[in-house]
Amino acid sequence: MEYLEQIGIRAKEAESRLRILGTEEKNRALRKAAEYLVKEQNRLLAANGKDMEAARGKGMPQGLLDRLALNEERIRGMAEGLLEVAGADDPVGEVIQMKKRPNGLLIGQKRVPLGVVGIIYEARPNVTADAFGLCFKAGNAVILKGGSDALSSNEAIVALLQKALADCGLPETAVQLIASTDRQLTARFMKMNRYVDVLIPRGGAGLIRSVVEGSTVPVIETGTGNCHIYVDASADLDMAVEILFNAKTQRIGVCNACESLVVHEAVADAFLPMAAARLAEKKVELRGDAEAMAAEGSILPASEEDWGTEYLDYILSVKTVRNIDEAIAHINCYNTGHSEAIITRDYANAQRFLDEIDAAAVYVNASTRFTDGGEFGFGAEIGISTQKLHARGPMGLKELTTAKYIIYGNGQVRR
């Protein structure tokens, strides 16, 4: 415990300093860090080379090797990410609201850093710089636990971030790495309520589940997206085809990609052949129920499991429904609380879908792919929250803060 305890204590020390840091001080450190990443990229590439070699040695699959790899372009991307965060508005210090009470007390809410944020993630070294940048700009100390296979890369990156902080006269412990491959340590990290205010897991469903189940520190769940597009009876079918094509194929391995098509039976015969033809351009496999198969010959049979599957692949499930009630019930049963869309020309159905679908982002006549910090207009994001507490949907800088009540009095006592 001693090693983790020391990390916790140092994070707390940094926290009290970071809480009152000016925006320009933070931006200077972020720019300095970006500079070091590029200037010292050979160190990073060398460290990453060690990780890559070890990973290849133990037969890591190509997809994971891709995520682990650093190259000049990726390092430039990390640096640009830090510069982008430096350019973003500082959320800290904003007074969200303030009202005068009848007794003269002026009661307001002010945005302040969360404190110490823990990030648990997979072997993707670029997350190291991204997570630091966002947490730091929001005034938080951050403790990182990255995937073991990226340990050398992460150590090299964190060393440069700390060097930048030190150069700017700021506490290096604003960012710390748990430099260990011991799983027991991670388990204990998840119970450090005394030192860590929130844990944010970033990665696949398995990682997220293990953090939710193993943690006593509050967790913000980010993650999986089994996103649906419902094509209503009144839909503009051409629009529906283009939105579906975009949401399914524009980028395949992301959480806001469409995984399931729900279609009103009245338009199934007309729509499914159109959709199948367009999706065939990207060789998307369709798996549907009997009605869908009857409407379009290329559709394969779907199993119950398909309705709940986030494929992250060129596969789409197709469910036909008799009315919007069935569509809403189906989606609320199988969705993962991420992004859901209706394509319709019917005012009442649009409003019902917006009201009744339980998800972080509910769309009318647009692609689910827009659920993204940048697309929503608040810059880089630390993840997409699919749970309901604190933050729901894309989490930007604001979601890495909390608020405290500030009260100005002149001697008030309670009667």
Added chain:
Amino acid sequence: MEYLEQIGIRAKEAESRLRILGTEEKNRALRKAAEYLVKEQNRLLAANGKDMEAARGKGMPQGLLDRLALNEERIRGMAEGLLEVAGADDPVGEVIQMKKRPNGLLIGQKRVPLGVVGIIYEARPNVTADAFGLCFKAGNAVILKGGSDALSSNEAIVALLQKALADCGLPETAVQLIASTDRQLTARFMKMNRYVDVLIPRGGAGLIRSVVEGSTVPVIETGTGNCHIYVDASADLDMAVEILFNAKTQRIGVCNACESLVVHEAVADAFLPMAAARLAEKKVELRGDAEAMAAEGSILPASEEDWGTEYLDYILSVKTVRNIDEAIAHINCYNTGHSEAIITRDYANAQRFLDEIDAAAVYVNASTRFTDGGEFGFGAEIGISTQKLHARGPMGLKELTTAKYIIYGNGQVRR
């Protein structure tokens, strides 16, 4: 697991109905429930009589018996609580913000119910009606697990609440009670992530700790308050005495009562005798450091433990400091994130205290006793959150909701 699973499934069924309930429908059910509580109070008193008899039989201490007891006045209080909630603004449906993006998408955030709320509390039957009222008005289904010693009372109360719901054509399972004294069941309840969106423990430090440690469902920690008042060198000492007296003695067993006085050494000699004389009216015992004892003869020696103790009693710890830095460091070390106050005439020190103290509510020149939903102007509260995620400070109806993004498009796809 079957029993809990059924409760979970029924809560989820109620949830989808409650999500779209109109304000007037909710208010009607709340008023009907208030009516039944009063009209059928004999049933409640009889059920409570059974609990009281059993509790006396096993030697429950008087303080706990007091909390367990129902009488006509308390039942009227419960009914009035429900009527008050019926009269409060409905938080659901408010669109918090909406902006048009350059691509024409209209992206907004709409306040919606959390879903299913679990409340774990002690043997205080009045919490049963209060918690239902707040959760229900915010559109949530609620699952209650009250202290075993109040089981008969809680069953009787929940039966009346369900009767009121049924009378209004609403799902009775909007409120359910885990009618068991099996601790294993409570442990499993805390891991029902599939059915429960948030757990709110209400009670003493032990209960809250056990929920935080045992739960995989997100928890909102409410609770303990080791609240400080710092009397600065420039303080109006008369004002400081009155605020301290109010915060310490106006009500003794509450979480926003003052437990510790921090005083600048420059005014210790003048202030401590004044404070001691006023607090003597209520026989408050003072425990201080050596400097405090030198300034006021009646002060007893404090131990290290005193700095971290929430007495909930006529006891106050007294710490002297050399400057505001020491005051802030001491308070940030020992406070529980609840309510902290500075008494000062110094502008810079007031601002520094507001900026640097890490707590849910930070006061200048006012009593910590104001940290309360009613005093803050948002009506009844479900508790005071001392953690930083989702809600911090008094939690009213708004804090029992979440927001979802709603997006109006006209065919947008992502490039």
